[in-house]
Amino acid sequence: MATDRSPTRIQKRNRANILEAALDVFSQNGFRGATVDQIASAAGLSKPNLLYYYPSKEAIFTELLSKLLATWLAPLRDIDPKGDPMEEILGYVQRKLQMSQDMPRESRLFANEIVQGAPRMIDTLSTELRELVDATEVIFQGWMAAGKIASVHPRHLLFSIWSLTQHYADFEVQVQTLMTPEDPFAAAPEFLDTLYRRMLTPTT
Amino acid sequence: MATDRSPTRIQKRNRANILEAALDVFSQNGFRGATVDQIASAAGLSKPNLLYYYPSKEAIFTELLSKLLATWLAPLRDIDPKGDPMEEILGYVQRKLQMSQDMPRESRLFANEIVQGAPRMIDTLSTELRELVDATEVIFQGWMAAGKIASVHPRHLLFSIWSLTQHYADFEVQVQTLMTPEDPFAAAPEFLDTLYRRMLTPTT
DNA sequence: CGGACATTTGACCAACTGGTCAAACTCACG
DNA sequence: CGTGAGTTTGACCAGTTGGTCAAATGTCCG
CATH class of the missing domain: 1.10.10.60 (Homeodomain-like)
Structure with missing residues (x-):
């Protein structure tokens, strides 16, 4: 070849x-x-x-990971520091949730790897993703300092979004089993919107 | 033997x-x-x-799962319908968070299995756990109807607690990598307490 | 002590797995 | 068509893995 x-x-x-x-x-x-x-x-x-x-098997896996990572992180990069803070964050949440619904395999691919210690991703995590998270933290802190959103720990805020949205894909079997016959994704958008709106609305 | x-x-x-x-x-x-x-x-x-x-390997795994499940679900069973709603829920959140910190292996054991479709747990999920979740939903609904906590989708509320607390154990590598040198568990209790307090405080 | 029962071990096996290789086959193109 | 490069395959290999077995060793208790 x-x-x-x-x-x-x-x-x-x-x-x-x-x-x-x-x-x-x-x-x-x-x-x-x-x-x-x-x-x-x-x-x-x-x-x-x-x-x-x-x-090799390893080569397939590596290529798959690197091709998908950009897509997976796109919504985070799209957060606009100059946009309306509450809208930006709520929009990010909805986009992540949508991705969990539309791309559950991608979500589980990363979940599988990270749960097991991310042996093949640790480098990416500690460089590329770390930078992106650092940058996002700065944005969030700016918004909090300006009183546009409530002050909470910015990194925990970001992790909470990942956790809550990806949960629907990563633990789909469990969620499905325990919600049947209701569709888990039916009420999720509103639930998360309410959650973050209440948490982040500034208490002046 | x-x-x-x-x-x-x-x-x-x-x-x-x-x-x-x-x-x-x-x-x-x-x-x-x-x-x-x-x-x-x-x-x-x-x-x-x-x-x-x-x-067999399967037998070890099965016994391990069944022995741990009771421990893992104990905090959920401990929710007291007659206790103060907000305190009960915030207490449950803190207990689950503490378990993530103290028993991350148990958390990851279940996470691994569920991410991969829970082939060896699906029965338990759809019977024992399902019943427990159904019962919890009733408790939550009672509290909401009485106006003690804000009305949100009770199952999504429960899933969100699982998701947020177990995230710190299941994705420990990622959280550690992206929070270093800060200790992830240092700010987590306050973050989650604030989150659920704001979400669940009734807006009369 | 001695015997019955519990425990441990090394040798072994069949199935599976990631990967190699030379030979065969197919395709594009002049 | 013919030819060279691209593609596909069956046979094969070595290492790993779950599991078996008979024999050896250890432990308990009368």
Whole structure:
């Protein structure tokens, strides 16, 4: 496989199929729980054929992670320091919630990895994500100092948003089981909107 | 091994060691990621010796889960319908948070299993836990109807407490990495207390 | 002490898993 | 068509893993 030439039609199709299949399998079983054979057949390929496109299971996982991280963090980058504070935060919450609903596999992929100590993500966490979180903290602190939102611990605020929104994807089985027949996502937007509005409305 | 006789001194010691080791290994690697050998050496036994006490890896896992579930759910059962609503809920939040800090392995054990679809817990979830959640919902609804706490979706309220408190244990690596050098658990109690106090204070 | 029962071990096995390789096959293109 | 590059495959391999078994060793108690 010539990696330094522009990819052929077949390469494009197969690489896309592999990543799609890998997302399915890794998000459901975690890295160690997933087998190359599972991914291969989910992608409609034989195992050696899959390994013709990616040199190892690890390589598939790594590429998948790095391709998805940007998407996953986009809403956080989109927070506008010059926007209305309450609207920005409530909007971020709703966007994250929507992502949990639309992309539960991505959420679980990261959840699986982090619960097990994030052995393949720790570098990204402590550099790229750390910077982004630091920047967000500054924004939140500015809003709090200006009295636009109530003063709370900015990092805990951010973690709480991640926690609450991703919970619906990561623990979907549990939420589904305990909410049936109600649709968990039906009342979630309003619940979270109310929660953050009450917590963050300044008490002058 | 005579299972129908009272356990010997050695049986008691070894069984305890095995479950302790299993908690370590399963919570860090999930069911599939854990190996019988890992558990055995963590318990100071050889693999065949371990399998003399438990017939299979699955059996260890199952026993571990069922033994821990009672402990894990105790704070929820302890909510007193006749107590002061706000105090009961804030107390429950603090107890759950304390458990995340003191028993992070237990939290991650369940988290690992549920993220991956809870194949070995789904029965428990849909019966025992379901009943407990149903009962709690009734309590919450009573308090809301009486105007003692603000009206919010009772199940989402409960899930939010689980989510926020267990987040500190389940995603410990991430939280640690992004909060260093601050101790995540230092500000958490106050943050959660404020959050739920503001959300649940009735707006008459 | 001695025997019955409990515990431990090393050798072993079959299934699974990640990965390799040479040979066969397919495709684009002149 | 033909040819060279791109693609696919079956056979294979070594390491890991859950689990078995008979034999060896340890412990308890009369």
